[in-house]
Amino acid sequence: MSEQEKGVAGGRSRSTRQDRIVEHVLARGSASSAELVELTGVSLMTVHRDVDELARRGLVRKYRGGVSAQPTSVFESHSDYRRSARLREKAAIARAALEHVEPGSSIMLDDSTSALAVAQLLDEVGPLTVVTNYLPTIDVLKTMPEVRLIALGGDYSRTHDSFNGIACTESIAAMAVDLAVVSTSSMTGSMTYHQEQEVVVVKRAMLDAAARSVLLMDSSKSPRRALHQLRPTDAFDAVVVDDRISPAVLSEMREHTAVTVAELDG
Missing domain, CATH: 1.10.10.10 (Winged helix-like DNA-binding domain superfamily/Winged helix DNA-binding domain)
Incomplete structure (x- = not known):
């Protein structure tokens, strides 16, 4: 050798x-x-x-x-940590969220690992246009022949393994997609949160660019708060959670939007 x-x-x-x-x-x-x-x-x-x-x-x-x-807030933000955590929950949530993705549509995926789990299933859907700022999602989608991939640029964050900043948000603002699929770090039954301002700005821009939005949240993220409010729960057309969600949080969420509960195998 x-x-x-x-x-x-x-x-x-x-x-x-x-x-x-x-x-x-x-x-x-x-x-x-x-x-x-x-x-x-x-x-x-x-x-x-x-x-x-x-x-x-x-x-x-x-x-x-x-x-x-x-975990600390910085630790939880790290892409490597997020890609190792709650894999069963994210897989179940992604499978349930796939029902919201229609062949021929355009979708925007944020830099969450929950959205990454959805990306891994998109070859089952058919022709799609997918916009994302997350490098692991780009790596997954670039191999799918029926996906037209649009990668968002901007300031690269090693912590998040994604692009953010002014160039990214301006690119998003110039688009209009059918669906935004996003996640965030924490929520209560009525509000979603994230601890980092620059991430909140990009997620809000994605939600504003989409005709419909789906929020993906595993049960470890609620009921919790973080520094910055993202959007109220009723701003999302649908929320997908796993079946370990608190019954009280689930009940409150259902007062504000449509909620799908993804069942975990076993």
Whole structure:
């Protein structure tokens, strides 16, 4: 094996090992360094280097003797974290939300991982025009022959793995789509929220550009509030949640809009 091939293989193994660490910590909330050594089969020094890199990326929080995945608002915003969390709920919600997507229509997907789960199903629908600012969604859709993909540019955020800012919102404002599919960080029965102003601006622009809107929310996001109000619940034509939603929140939501409850297998 050449030195270049060894370097590529080493990079892959390091990436795979760090993914395992993140998944393990997310599943358990925290882990000791000794536990991670046993998990990965590498030295304590290598584990420390991996943890240092993951902490710099905002995926874990380091403390003496171990790491933690206790969420903070910054942690929850990170694309890598969001792509690892609540996968069963998001898959069920996406399957239910697909009923709102009509062949031949134009849809806008925000930079949420719930909308990404919808994107992964769009090859089942037929010809579509899809507009998005989220790089993982772009990567999924670029392989679908019946999807006309429009990528929104702007200021790239490494935390969100998406484009935002003035250029992005101005591009959205120049469009008119049939449907916007969005999610956000938290909600009550009557209001939706997000902790970051620049993200709120883009989501609002997407909702304004769409004739109809669907909000996708897994049950971990309610009832919670964040710094900025996004839109009242009744501003959405439909909301899709999973069946672990609080009955009280579900009842209040249904006073304001149509709600679909996606059932989780098992």
